[in-house]
Amino acid sequence: MTNSYASRGLRESATFDRATINDIQRAATTGIYDIRGWGAKRALPHFDDLLFLGASVSRYPLEGYREKCGTDVTLGGRHALKPITLDIPITIAGMSFGALSANAKEALGRGATEAGTSTTTGDGGMTPEERGQSRHLVYQYLPSRYGMNPDDLRKADAIEIVLGQGAKPGGGGMLLGQKITERVAGMRTLPVGIDQRSACRHPDWTGPDDLAIKIAELREITDWHTPIYVKVGASRPYYDTALAVKSGADVVVLDGMQGGTAATQQVFIENVGIPILAAIGPAVAALQELGVHRQVQLIVSGGIRNGADVAKAIALGADAVSIGTAALIALGDNDPRYQAEYEALGSSAGFYDDFQDGKDPAGISTQDPILAARLDPIAGGKRIANYLRVLTLEAQTIARACGKSHLHHLEPEDLVALTVEAAAMAGVPLAGTSWIPGR
Amino acid sequence: MTLTQAPVHIETVDLAVSTVRELNQALHATDDGTSWVVDTPAGQHNIAVGIDRDLDLVVNGHVGYYFAGMHQKGRVTVHGSAGVGLAENIMSGTVHVTGDASQAAAATGQGGLVIIDGNTGARCGISMKGVDIVVGGDIGHASAFMAQAGRLVVCGDAGEGLGDSIYEARIYVKGTVASLGADCVEKPLRPEHLAELAELLTLAGRTDAPTDFRRYGSARTLYHFAAVNAAAY
Numbered sequence: 001m002t003n004s005y006a007s008r009g010l011r012e013s014a015t016f017d018r019a020t021i022n023d024i025q026r027a028a029t030t031g032i033y034d035i036r037g038w039g040a041k042r043a044l045p046h047f048d049d050l051l052f053l054g055a056s057v058s059r060y061p062l063e064g065y066r067e068k069c070g071t072d073v074t075l076g077g078r079h080a081l082k083p084i085t086l087d088i089p090i091t092i093a094g095m096s097f098g099a100l101s102a103n104a105k106e107a108l109g110r111g112a113t114e115a116g117t118s119t120t121t122g123d124g125g126m127t128p129e130e131r132g133q134s135r136h137l138v139y140q141y142l143p144s145r146y147g148m149n150p151d152d153l154r155k156a157d158a159i160e161i162v163l164g165q166g167a168k169p170g171g172g173g174m175l176l177g178q179k180i181t182e183r184v185a186g187m188r189t190l191p192v193g194i195d196q197r198s199a200c201r202h203p204d205w206t207g208p209d210d211l212a213i214k215i216a217e218l219r220e221i222t223d224w225h226t227p228i229y230v231k232v233g234a235s236r237p238y239y240d241t242a243l244a245v246k247s248g249a250d251v252v253v254l255d256g257m258q259g260g261t262a263a264t265q266q267v268f269i270e271n272v273g274i275p276i277l278a279a280i281g282p283a284v285a286a287l288q289e290l291g292v293h294r295q296v297q298l299i300v301s302g303g304i305r306n307g308a309d310v311a312k313a314i315a316l317g318a319d320a321v322s323i324g325t326a327a328l329i330a331l332g333d334n335d336p337r338y339q340a341e342y343e344a345l346g347s348s349a350g351f352y353d354d355f356q357d358g359k360d361p362a363g364i365s366t367q368d369p370i371l372a373a374r375l376d377p378i379a380g381g382k383r384i385a386n387y388l389r390v391l392t393l394e395a396q397t398i399a400r401a402c403g404k405s406h407l408h409h410l411e412p413e414d415l416v417a418l419t420v421e422a423a424a425m426a427g428v429p430l431a432g433t434s435w436i437p438g439r
Numbered sequence: 440m441t442l443t444q445a446p447v448h449i450e451t452v453d454l455a456v457s458t459v460r461e462l463n464q465a466l467h468a469t470d471d472g473t474s475w476v477v478d479t480p481a482g483q484h485n486i487a488v489g490i491d492r493d494l495d496l497v498v499n500g501h502v503g504y505y506f507a508g509m510h511q512k513g514r515v516t517v518h519g520s521a522g523v524g525l526a527e528n529i530m531s532g533t534v535h536v537t538g539d540a541s542q543a544a545a546a547t548g549q550g551g552l553v554i555i556d557g558n559t560g561a562r563c564g565i566s567m568k569g570v571d572i573v574v575g576g577d578i579g580h581a582s583a584f585m586a587q588a589g590r591l592v593v594c595g596d597a598g599e600g601l602g603d604s605i606y607e608a609r610i611y612v613k614g615t616v617a618s619l620g621a622d623c624v625e626k627p628l629r630p631e632h633l634a635e636l637a638e639l640l641t642l643a644g645r646t647d648a649p650t651d652f653r654r655y656g657s658a659r660t661l662y663h664f665a666a667v668n669a670a671a672y
C-alpha cells in the first residue's frame with residue numbers, strides 16, 4: 001500500500017498522517033470529542049523492549065518439564081484476616097457489567113475459576129452470574145458507587161478501591177445510552193438510555209489521610225476479613241504507591257497507560273499517564289523503601305499479552321499481573337470470523353475499538369440480547385482458562401530458563417533492555433553494557 | 440389479663456474503655472430488638488458502621504468520619520455533631536444527628552432516612568441514590584451533585600452549585616439558594632410534592648410548612664452528549 005503511494009510520488013505526512021487528518025475532519029463535522037474503547041494505540045516503550053538473560057555457565061537452568069516452577073501468589077496478608085491465595089499470578093481486571101454483557105462477565109468468572117485465579121467486578125456492581133461463577137471475586141469500590149451495598153461487600157473475596165485507571169488517570173467513567181438497558185440502569189439507579197457520566201473523585205473523601213479512614217471503615221464493615229486493594233492509574237507511581245501503603249492498603253494495583261477502557265475520550269487515552277514499563281520501578285522502589293515489598297503486593301496491568309510480559313513484570317518486582325483487553329480478545333473480541341460485520345460498522349477485525357457503541361459483533365461489549373447470546377459463557381470460560389494456562393506455561397518456561405523455581409524468584413538482574421529509553425524506564429542495563437541511564 | 444413487658448435491657452458501651460472495633464463487632468453480632476447507648480465517642484471515626492440489625496442506638500457526644508456508614512437497619516441517634524461522610528451509602532433505617540454534620544453527609548445513600556437538625560457542610564447528598572435527607576439548617580456548596588434518586592429537604596439555605604448534573608433526585612429548599620448547578624432548575628411544587636414533603640418533615644419531627652418550600656430538579660438537558668452542551672461538561 002504505502003509503497004504504491006510512494007511509487008506514485010505521494011508522501012504521507014508523519015505529523016498529519018491519515019488518522020490525524022480523519023480526527024480533524026471528524027471533530028469539524030461533529031463538534032464533540034471522540035470517545036472509544038481499548039487502550040492507547042500509539043507505539044510506547046513496552047515489555048518488548050526487555051529481554052531475559054537465560055542461564056548458562058554463571059547460572060544453571062531448571063529442567064523444562066521436570067523441575068518445579070511455582071506460580072502461586074497470596075494477596076492481602078498485611079492486614080486482612082482472610083488473604084486470598086491464587087494458583088497463578090495473572091488476574092482478570094475489573095470490567096463492568098454494563099460495559100460488558102452478563103455472558104461475558106460470567107465467562108470471565110468461569111475461566112478465572114478454572115485457572116485458579118480471581119476476577120473483578122467493575123463500575124456497575126456485582127451480578128449474581130459473576131459471583132456465582134467466580135471462586136475469587138474482587139469487588140470494586142468506585143467513585144460512582146453504582147449498586148454499592150454492604151451485602152455484596154461482605155460477599156467479596158477482596159475489595160478494590162479504584163482511584164484511577166491507566167487509560168484515564170484523573171478521569172471519571174462514562175457509559176453511553178445504547179448500553180444503559182433496563183437491567184444496567186436498574187443496577188446503577190439511572191434512567192434507561194441516558195449517556196451516563198460518573199465522577200472522577202470519590203464523593204466522601206479526598207487525599208491520603210481520608211483514604212486511611214475510608215480503608216478503616218471498609219475493614220470495620222467487613223470485620224477485618226477482606227483484603228483491601230487500592231487501584232491507581234500510572235502517573236506518579238512512586239508517591240501513589242507510598243501513599244496507598246501509608247493509608248493501609250493490602251495490595252496496590254497499578255495500571256499503565258496502555259490499559260484498556262470501555263469508553264474514554266481518545267485524547268485522554270493517548271495523552272495522559274505513563275506506560276507500565278516506566279511505572280513498575282518507582283512503585284517497587286516505594287515498597288522497598290517502606291520495607292513492605294512482597295508484603296504489600298503489587299499487581300500491574302496495561303498491555304499484558306503473553307507469558308513473557310507476565311515474567312518481565314514479575315522480574316521488575318510485581319507480585320502479579322492483571323489482564324483486560326487480552327481477556328476480551330481471548331473471548332472472541334476482534335475475531336476475523338466477524339469481519340463482514342466489523343466492516344459494516346466501519347471497522348475491521350484487528351481494529352475494532354467501539355466498545356462504547358454496544359454493537360459488538362462478538363457479543364462481548366454489548367447489552368443487545370441478540371448479540372450477547374452469541375457468546376456462550378461456558379465455551380468462553382474454557383477459552384479464558386486456556387489462555388491463562390498458556391500465559392502461565394510461557395512465564396514458567398522463561399523462569400526455568402533463568403534457573404528459578406518460582407516465578408517470584410525472577411529479578412531485575414535477569415533482564416536487559418534493547419533501547420536506551422527502556423533501560424532508563426525499567427532501570428535495567430542496556431543489553432551488552434552495564435549502563436542504566438540515570439544511575 | 441395484664442401484659443407485663445420485660446424490662447428493656449440497654450447495653451452501654453463507653454468508648455473511653457472499649458475500642459471502636461469492639462463496639463462494631465458487638466453491633467454486628469447482636470440480636471434484632473436490642474438497645475444500645477454509646478458514651479464518650481470523642482469524635483472517633485467509623486463508629487457504628489455496617490449495622491445490619493434492627494436495633495436502637497444512642498450516641499452521647501460528637502462522632503468523626505463515616506458515622507453509621509452503610510447503615511442497613513435500625514434507628515441511630517447522635518446527641519452531638521458528626522464528621523465527614525455521615526451515614527454514607529445508607530441502605531435503609533434511620534440516622535439522626537441533633538447537631539451539625541460535616542461534608543458529604545449521606546453521600547451515595549441508597550435508601551433510608553438521614554435527619555440532621557443543624558447545618559451540613561459541602562456536598563450533602565452527593566451522588567444520592569434513593570436516600571431521603573432532611574436538614575434543619577443550611578447546606579454547603581455542591582450539595583446533591585450528580586444526585587440520582589431520593590429526596591433532599593433543606594429547611595435553611597443552600598450553598599452554591601446546588602444539584603449540579605442532577606439526575607432524578609428531588610430537592611426542596613425553604614430558604615435561599617446561592618446558585619443552582621448545571622442542569623438543575625426550579626420546578627413546580629405540585630400536590631404530590633407537597634404531600635411527600637409533608638411526610639418527610641413529619642418523619643423528621645419538624646413543623647415547617649411545606650408550602651414555604653421551593654422544588655428543584657433536573658432539566659434533563661445533559662442526559663445525552665451533545666455539542667451544544669460543551670460548556671456544561
Ligand SMILES: Cc1cc2nc3c(=O)[nH]c(=O)nc-3n(C[C@H](O)[C@H](O)[C@H](O)COP(=O)(O)O)c2cc1C
Binds near residue numbers: 162261262322
Ligand atoms: C471493557 C473494559 C471495561 C473496563 N471497566 C473498568 C472498570 O469498570 N473499572 C476499572 O477499574 N477498570 C476498568 N477497566 C480497566 C481494566 O480494569 C484494566 O485496568 C485494563 O484493562 C488493563 O489493561 P489491559 O486492557 O491492557 O490488560 C476496563 C477495561 C476494559 C477493556
